[in-house]
Amino acid sequence: MSLSVSDRPPRVRPWLMFFSVLGPGLVVMLADTDVGSVITAAQSGAQWGYRLLLWQLLLVPVLYVVQELTVRLGVFTGRGHGELIREHFGTGWAWLSAGGLAVASLGAIITEFSGVAGVGELFGVPRAASLALAAAFLLVVVWTGSYRRVERVAILLGLFELAFVWVALRAPLDGVRVAHDMFAMPLHAGGYWYLVAANIGAVIMPWMVFYQQSAVADKKLTPADYRYARWDTALGALLTQVIMAAVLMAAAASLPAARGNAPLDSVGQIAGALTPVLGHELGTTAFGLGMLGAALVAAIVVALAAAWGFGEVTGYKHSLEHHPLEAPWFYVVFSLGVAGGALLVALVPNLVALALGVEVMNALMLPLVLGFLVALAMRALPAAQRPRGAYAALVIGVVALTSALGVYGGLAALI
Secondary structure (H helix, E strand, O other), X not given: OOOXXXXXXXXXXXXXXXXXXXXXXXXXXXXHOOHHHXXXXXXXXXXXXXXXXXXXXXXXXXXXXXXXXXXHHHHHHOOOHHHHHXXXXXXXXXXXXXXXXXXXXXXXXXXXXXXXXHXXXXXXXXXXXXXXXXXXXXXXXXXXXXXXXXXXXXXXXXXXXXXXXXXHHHOOOOHHHHHHHOOOOOXXXXXXXXXXXXXXXXXXXXXXXXXXXXXXXXXXXXXXXXXXXXXXXXXXXXXXXXXXXXXXXXXXXXXXXXXXXXXXXXXXXXXXXXXXXXXXXXXXHHHHHHHHHHHHHHHHXXXXXXXXXHHHHHOOOOOOOOOOOOOHHHHHHHHHHHHHHHHHHXXXXXXXXXXXXXXXHHHHOHHHHHHHHHHHHHHOOXXXXXXXXXXXHHHHHHHHHHHHHHHHHXXXXXX
């Protein structure tokens, strides 16, 4: 039985403290490596080899800096992201932020269910059946569980993504070529910058900020938990980028002849491209488990982020600790996200094009999302917990540079 986060006995061993706090950061980072992110990484490797690999490594500290601010806000204010925006900047700005969350969440959840349908088709399961089963599973988990139960299920699902690392380790990697190509960036190419933007948008998403801050508040983490919550976030940031790098490297190693014209237009084609060295059955199973885990954990997180975000803006009860009859709108919004996403997937003609477009849209939204985050860190936190001095300059610099690169990359392909 796990320890209560808010009511621990004194002198608990650090590793027990860490495991009792572990969850919000790891879950949101596993969801970060969602279907859209996997597709973006695979397409990056297929089109540009290892030339986008360095970006995956550079984004580890960026991701940590961004999400650590959400942890800090959640721990030291006890409130969600939307609630703080409404309190400090007014209802209009809160609704603008919620509107951005809605757009990002809609694109993401359609992508997740497209991944579920694609995995079902790999194993001969009709699209309608796979979508219905996945949606029903997610609804049952959330409607019948507490925050802790939902968190545990999400972590278990997300760990299936480690199958991608195994696939990469079995790919025919050339270390010398990897070391050379990862620094050979074609910065003159608009198509390259488009995928840079897609990778940035695949790593930093609006719903991540809403989810982790609300999860920290819902889990009732206290200032005494802050140190361990940061470890949780750091572990998750490293893990998600290892998985992204693994997918990119597997695609780059497996598709040397198709560079620049890789036919990755469906989950089946991506699976076939990434897993030839494993054999059809083993490769398909490994890829399918990884993709299904990514899709389901992300669907939970995205739909919960939307339900939390709108609850914080409107003021309706928004906690997994409430029974559905106590917080009906929270569960209705979650359910609409899940059921609506499953229903809309039938209308999606090209999963890869949709996924890349969603990630680039996320990158274009970064100035708004990260701008609010930094503004809240400077305004809503207690004075002693606000970023100060060199670290404040670092945070502002990282946010400004990341936002600028995301917007430039998203627009570069159009210029």
